[in-house]
Amino acid sequence: MTERADGRAAPRRRDAARSREQLVQAAMELFADRGYDRTTTREIGERAGVDPALIARYFGGKLQLYLAAVRAEQGDQPPADLLERDRLHWLLERFDRRGPGPSFSAAVLPGDNTEVQQAARSHLRERLVEPLRTRLESEGVERAQLRAELATAALAGVLMARSSGAFPELSAAGLEELEPLLHGFLEGLRG
Template identity: 75%
Template sequence: MTEPAQAEQVGEPAPARRRDAARSRELLLEAAVALFADRGFERTTTREIGERAGVDPALIARYFGGKMQLYLAAVRVEQGDAAPADLLDEDRLRDLLDRFDRRGPGPSFQAAVLPGDSTEVQQAARTHLYERLVAPLRDRFAAEGVERAQLRAELAAAAFSGVILARSSGAFGELAQTESAELLPLLRDLLDGSRPAR
């Protein structure tokens, strides 16, 4: 009789299986996507994510670096790998306005544009914002031969970010109360104005 068979025969527990790190990471990410979408960043705890995933929540720090980095990873999963359309694409702009109206500016957006405590988190958020908002617009402007495409794309992304933050904070009453369908063409004109008229 082999050793493992003997151990089972005398009632000793089988050795604990080592959890697959890749699978644990995947389970945490799946749980995070669902919980962040349902409750948002602030109302979702790492403990709840771990419980839903069936994984020790301490592994969030190990695999992702922390809750914010997990949130950024969840956002990337939700948005997919495809390059987004630029801010001048009407469908893309409408989708962003609708998303911000439903959820407000998420923590990754706020971390990118507002001062924070963690430079690492802020840098990750800024990289994400750059990839999703600035780069596609820069590429469009460059393809159209617009001078200083990078600067103009950053200017448009900054204007968009300012509108979103002011709208969500209620700093400007009419801006906050205007329906996104009415705001959409005005915002597109504002962003399109960041490049010179031809």
Template identity: 50%
Template sequence: MNATTSASPPSRNITDGHAASPRRRDAADSKRRLLEAARALFAERGYDRTTVREIGRRADVDPTMIARYFGGKSALYLESVRPDGTPARVDPLDLTSPDEMTRLVDRVRQIAASPTMSAAIRPHQDPELQDAAMGVLQRLIVEPSTRAAEAAGASDAQLRAEIAAAAAAGVVLSRKSGAFAELTAADSAAVGRLLAQLCSSLLSV
């Protein structure tokens, strides 16, 4: 009787542990498969012609999980186009830092495009995607830059921050496109340093 009673708790603990692990693994695997399917379909058909149902079908995952795991098609797109599935940037970008500007220039050059910047500044058929991209740029670039300009005493801090953000986006996208030969051929560190100087002049008084 005592032996049976003492043996019961460990049995339940082991069972509970085994029950939780597969669920965690299944969620991670489903998210991975959705990302892989999204990358493939967006590359094949583009954003506009790809549906969440098609992504779910190729991934063999319920398409409603896209909203649960990513927040929607637009957020999945911005996540899926990151190289090697690296996580989204969560820290504000300092436009006045030569090192950060150099990393930005390098990163955009390494991938097919800067999806967030491209979606934010170019006309797009899907307002949801453009809004999602603009939200990212506002949170990571414009808002911290506005605070920096306000701290410097600028009365038009928001305008200065938006011009600086537009300048940074224009430089990195133009460099990627090859529109300007000297800009395209220049060393990333040199571009990053000059871009940081430009943004610093805009965000200071």
């Protein structure tokens, strides 16, 4: 802080863009380190050096900040679709390390915050459904939207069931075994 002529500290100038950037960076670090559930908005604010109340002001809430952090981490380029082996491998590996993430949970499980669910569903459509729909349409596959949604739902179900332990064999399978099976299933959706 700088001093005014009367010797008192001048109020800090607010820089909303900088605060947003610091919150996204802090969120990326904490979510990667601790996961979504074990990270609090207070911790994010402390790491960013800003008032945690700004999370609600700038993003709408913790989930929306998480989605902003994911977008920042993944960049603005459209992602590859689920039929690309590298994309599927990256997703499986990421979810094995971090769990299915709140966007999957908020999108597929009933909740009382429709705004949060809409944001999560929009994120899933943008990052998973749309790239696959675009590919399937370009290949002339019938009902491309339905098939892209089915593939995304199957992936979400596998990830959630795997992390919950609901299916012991699925949970115990290594990625080297699971990945080709899942890829084969997704390939079969082409028709």
